[in-house]
Amino acid sequence: MDWVRVRPSSFSRSWKGPWGLKKITEAVIVAIFLIATFSFFMAIGRRRRKFTLGQSGSCQFPAVYNFGDSNSDTGSVSATFGRAHLPNGQTFFGKPSGRYSDGRLVIDFIAEKLGLSYLSAYLDSIETNFRHGANFAASGSTIQSADAKMLKGRFNPICLKVQLMQFEQFKERTAELYNQAKNSHIKRDLPRPEDFSKALYTLDTGQNDLHAGITSMAEEQVKTHIPYIIDELASAVKKLNKQGARAFWIHNTGPIGCLPYFVINYPPKPGNADQNGCVESYNDLAQEFNKQLKDKVSQLRTQLHDAFISYVDVYSAKYDLISEAKKHGFSDPLGYCCGHHGDYHVGCGDKVIVNGSDVYGGSCSNPLEYISWDSIHYTEAANNWVANHILDGSVSDPRIPITEACCKSTVQSQS
Secondary structure (H helix, E strand, O other), X not given: OOOOOOOHHHHHHOOOOHHHHHHHHHHHHHHHHHHHHHHHHHHHXXXXXXXXXXXXXXXXXXXXXXXXXXXXXXXXXXXXXXXXXXXXXXXXXXXXXXXXXXXXXXXHHHHHHOOOOOOOEOOOOOOOOOXXXXXXXXXXXXXXXXXXXXXXXXXXXXXXXXXHHHHHHHHHHHHHHHHHOOOHHHHOOOOOHHHOOOOEEEEEOOHHHHHHHHOOOOHHHHHHHHHHHHHHHHHHHHHHHHOOOOEEEEEOOOOHHHOHHHHHHOOOOOOOEOOOOOEXXXXXHHHHHHHHHHHHHHHHHHHOOOOEEEEEOHHHHHHHHHHOOHXXXXXXXXXXXXXXXXXXXXXXXXXEEEOOEEEEOOOOOOHHHOOEOOOOOEOHHHHHHHHHHHXXXXXXXXXXXXXXXXXXXXXXXXX
């Protein structure tokens, strides 16, 4: 490009005479006004971007800390009480992965969505990396502390309260190790101490509390216990907040009455089956639990002013999938892929002797066709479908995608 040369003499002539000076002065005033106006609106725009979600790409969670049961356990129980054998893990990992599914869980899809590595289980000491978070969820665990009856029913003593104790120790000890480390090799697998307050804290628990109640007491009794269970969960959120947690992603519980385990072993009485064949009264308990949980989350928001809490309606997503299973490429929504229930029981991946013969709890030929993996847990295909329908924020309160929750939590902590 050729630049136009301006002769000094012609430039200086514009200043000569009263009219030339007046025009230049007016031009300068106008320019100053335009610059000030532009700067003002730019400042407003920056402020609006700061407080409006979805308009900033700089927000990202550096880590995820998860608490819950088998719906999100990535290896705690497998490392502690015995490995989850094949065919668990076969679809995605090609080997046992500590998950009670043929592949990934919703928590794995959360990690993927946030651009983070899969969460290592806190209780697993093999090939663990905690730089981007840790998973304290344990299969069979409950929100409430497990009593003797629950332990006899094979529920896990690593309840939510114990998981919080593990987290507190984890945070304290990793901070010590990180600050004392003399080289980057040691630090690379540890969380940065400053990331704890910037991380996302996910909770997916409550199903086993209902399970324990349904199988041991009348449904009305289960209902009376729900407020105490919800209070325990709220207490956990408050404790995490005191530890520096600012962003929470809390799942409600799914339609427990649609799990094949309950439909087969505790079949609905006449008039107690919904249009999908699920046990309606069990789903009513789940919905009562969810109603009280949502109300409690609303209370927590008024108490924890520096926290952002998202209530995620997983129940709706799962029930929609079950109701329209064939439309979404799944077969019998109340069927399952691995193991055997009914006249005899063989757990997924287990071997038992039936009528003098060894029977193996193997997998179906195509897990992609099933919602349920082993009558209680979901297949990878179903988990993927559910994740796609909750992570966009469409069933959350507030309706904010998980990728933008960090922006909101930053605003909350600054307000």
